[in-house]
Amino acid sequence: MAPDTPPQFLKATKLSDYEVKLSWEPPLKPNSDILYYIVRIWNETTETWQNVTGTSVIIHVDSESRYNASVSSWTRLGDGGVLIYISFTSGEAEPTDPPQNVTVVNVTASSLTLTWHPPTQPNGIIVHYTVYISENNTMTEKKIPVSNLPIPASHDSPFIYNLKRLIGGSNYTIWMTSSTIQGDGGVRSKPLTVLLPEDAAPLSAKHRTSRAPCVSRTAKPSRGSRPLVFRPPQTPGSL
Template sequence: MLKVSHHNGKQDTILSGLLKNVRYSISVAASTNAGSGPFSVPVYQDTREGAPELAPSSVECTAVSSTSVRVGWQPIALPGQGSSLVGYNVLYSTDEGAWQNATSLHTEFYIQGLMKYTNYTVKVAGFSSYGAGPYSYPIVCSTLEDVPGPPEETKVLTVSATSLLVSWKKPLHPNGQILRYTVYVKPISSTSPPQGYRVEVNPQQNPRTYSLEVKELSVSRQYEVWVAARSGAGEGAPGRRVPHATKHRGALS
């Protein structure tokens, strides 16, 4: 039963629950207790098109580099996209970050400028001039590893006349799974390459500070010490270089 309104001698009603972007034929007939009269000559009217009714399907995300991923998807099927589909919205975020929005006119998009070795949640929706449709089910992908940043807070202490204790903290930006650290020691006055000492990392442990005692150094000599971290992508930039001298034997007695 339709609700009919009267305005200025005319009668009107609203037809609801119709399909989007469909042409309808409309005829009107009056009825009494005796029955219905003849229908009027039909008029034709198209409903407006709305936002897409379906989400893109088969959304996939592939890491391209340590700062970019490729997102691809299948286009919205014609019955669900209408004839005025403009493009796609791509939403992405880290686990604790705010959603960021990008727009693509095609069925793929390269998201760049991301954080290294980080998980991102991605979802995609089609949009028309009438708004965005439903988003696809969120998927998670990760950017690739990169070389680590420099280790933090490198410190050197004298242990004996021929040994130094080097300590440091992990990089602020590991950019991957750190496999080991290399402690480099070089006499300041020497032109020879530095001596490297490897410190392997146990992935089951996560100490706040790492340390290594460097032995068999020369007595009362000035050294320069620095540390670099290595991931599966290679060795990263070294931390700050710390000058420190071993003492002569009498100074430690």
């Protein structure tokens, strides 16, 4: 059978003013062994086709030009008529879409963790991400250079960043942008609203638990015996 789905996660990475790397992942439902991929690259004046057996290819481009690219996966029964497509530029430009799959995880009373993927159309090299945090009509922003982020474990692993020094019980709205040296393109991720749990309040004195005093029991005196009575010494140090 031919593939039911196209290749995944096609992206363009600028290597220089004249070279761009296209990379992708195999389709989810190839239905058979992938023999090769057909990569088509075109702009207003040129068009090229390449057969590629791997999941990446380096193409030569003209500086400051806008290109389109598509990739289809081929088995012995064809490509199923499904392909993936992107548009990119060989010069630096602003992103045309925001960070993808922005998610909030690991929420505590004073922190939360953000995860996200890069934009699918960065149109250049992403140099930093910006996190916008709105709370009680006050907005703050935090720029995160890509060089400060841990390198994702794999191609489809997200970036991870921990936001600290938040206030428990507060309602935060968070969104993100990504920027090349030309800017963020005015595109942002969908806002997320997060309510942090309250801080654990310290216990008041009446709610504190204390250890009960240790009470030793003496044997019940037998009939006819007198209990021993100890009196303190008359002078210090005497017995």
